[in-house]
Amino acid sequence: MRIGNTEIKHGLCLSPMAGFTDLPMRRQCRRFGAEYTVTEMVSAAALCYRDRKTADLAYLTEDDAPCAVQLFGHDPEQMARAAAMIASGEYEGCRSHVPPAAIDINMGCPVKKIVTAGDGSALMRSPELVRDLTRAAVRAAEKHHIPVTVKIRAGWDGDHKNAVEIALAATSAGASAVCVHGRTREQLYRPGVDLDVIAAVRDALPAHIPVIGNGDVRDAASYREMISKTGCDGVAVGRAALGNPWVFAEIRAALAGESFTPPTEKDRRREALHLARAIVAEHGDHTAARECRGRVAHFLTGMRGAAAMRGRIQSADSLGEIEAILGTPMGEK
Numbered sequence: 103m104r105i106g107n108t109e110i111k112h113g114l115c116l117s118p119m120a121g122f123t124d125l126p127m128r129r130q131c132r133r134f135g136a137e138y139t140v141t142e143m144v145s146a147a148a149l150c151y152r153d154r155k156t157a158d159l160a161y162l163t164e165d166d167a168p169c170a171v172q173l174f175g176h177d178p179e180q181m182a183r184a185a186a187m188i189a190s191g192e193y194e195g196c197r198s199h200v201p202p203a204a205i206d207i208n209m210g211c212p213v214k215k216i217v218t219a220g221d222g223s224a225l226m227r228s229p230e231l232v233r234d235l236t237r238a239a240v241r242a243a244e245k246h247h248i249p250v251t252v253k254i255r256a257g258w259d260g261d262h263k264n265a266v267e268i269a270l271a272a273t274s275a276g277a278s279a280v281c282v283h284g285r286t287r288e289q290l291y292r293p294g295v296d297l298d299v300i301a302a303v304r305d306a307l308p309a310h311i312p313v314i315g316n317g318d319v320r321d322a323a324s325y326r327e328m329i330s331k332t333g334c335d336g337v338a339v340g341r342a343a344l345g346n347p348w349v350f351a352e353i354r355a356a357l358a359g360e361s362f363t364p365p366t367e368k369d370r371r372r373e374a375l376h377l378a379r380a381i382v383a384e385h386g387d388h389t390a391a392r393e394c395r396g397r398v399a400h401f402l403t404g405m406r407g408a409a410a411m412r413g414r415i416q417s418a419d420s421l422g423e424i425e426a427i428l429g430t431p432m433g434e435k
């Protein structure tokens with residue numbers, strides 16, 4: 103599939119996840135075969151208020167391209183300003199080395215605080231606002247030749263599955279691609295992804311606008327099911343990639359008709375350490391080590407002695423402690 107000038111051969115994307123898809127995780131998933139990544143969601147309002155931490159969330163590097171920056175907000179004027187900042191790289195605290203592959207607008211976040219503010223999946227209830235918000239971002243970003251994409255849900259709830267209407271509103275305002283999470287806001291993240299809704303969006307949009315299917319893709323079989331049942335052009339993998347970048351290797355192997363060897367315990371420990379070290383290098387030591395406890399623990403799922411190791415990791419205060427628990431001395435790569 104193609105988003106703007108970016109060719110994404112297999113359409114294999116890492117889905118944005120706040121608190122997780124920072125640069126270290128995006129780089130790691132890319133090493134295993136993810137082709138397109140998206141930052142954590144970035145507040146358009148906070149960017150406009152020149153919040154330094156917010157600027158850091160949008161940090162882009164050559165070795166993690168193509169990567170889109172995801173913005174959330176509901177005010178078209180603010181969205182336009184934030185989109186212009188991200189597209190041009192002209193904002194306080196910008197450290198990016200490369201332009202974003204796209205600006206993605208979050209229309210799916212179900213978190214109460216976000217929805218109450220009118221952001222995220224609250225937008226699913228306002229097709230007109232979706233049009234205005236998207237148009238504002240498109241106009242601001244096109245001056246810098248950056249496309250705008252949207253990430254939506256199936257709808258607000260079972261009685262309001264309006265993904266097609268929202269996708270049409272966004273694309274009529276110039277969105278270049280649509281990612282559809284096949285659940286409603288009401289469903290949050292529970293099972294039961296509605297592949298028919300994703301298929302309906304694919305059918306409704308012109309062929310040149312890629313549709314990315316999302317929801318519960320966790321291996322080659324669920325990837326194939328998503329593609330065959332919806333006709334989508336690409337797939338975004340979210341939670342299955344937590345502690346498991348091999349999900350991309352498995353899907354890539356299936357696409358190449360090759361067999362896939364699941365990671366060994368040693369592989370898991372190695373990649374957990376790699377991520378912990380990258381997080382600490384990126385975000386600084388003390389608090390970063392604490393913050394990455396849960397992220398490291400994801401790698402232990404299914405491993406012998408995982409519960410005990412997880413318990414020890416939960417009280418680790420430094421990278422050294424995490425390294426010791428995972429069984430590799432400091433300094434060893």
Ligand SMILES: Cc1cc2nc3c(=O)[nH]c(=O)nc-3n(C[C@H](O)[C@H](O)[C@H](O)COP(=O)(O)O)c2cc1C
Pocket residue numbers: 117118119120121122142143172208209210211253283291316317318319338339340341342
């Ligand atoms: C912890 C967490 C954080 C998330 N943060 C974002 C976000 O910042 N932006 C977004 O568009 N979706 C976000 N999502 C939704 C995922 O991108 C994805 O749509 C959802 O998890 C369904 O895909 P999956 O079944 O492959 O996980 C988040 C999901 C989780 C579990």
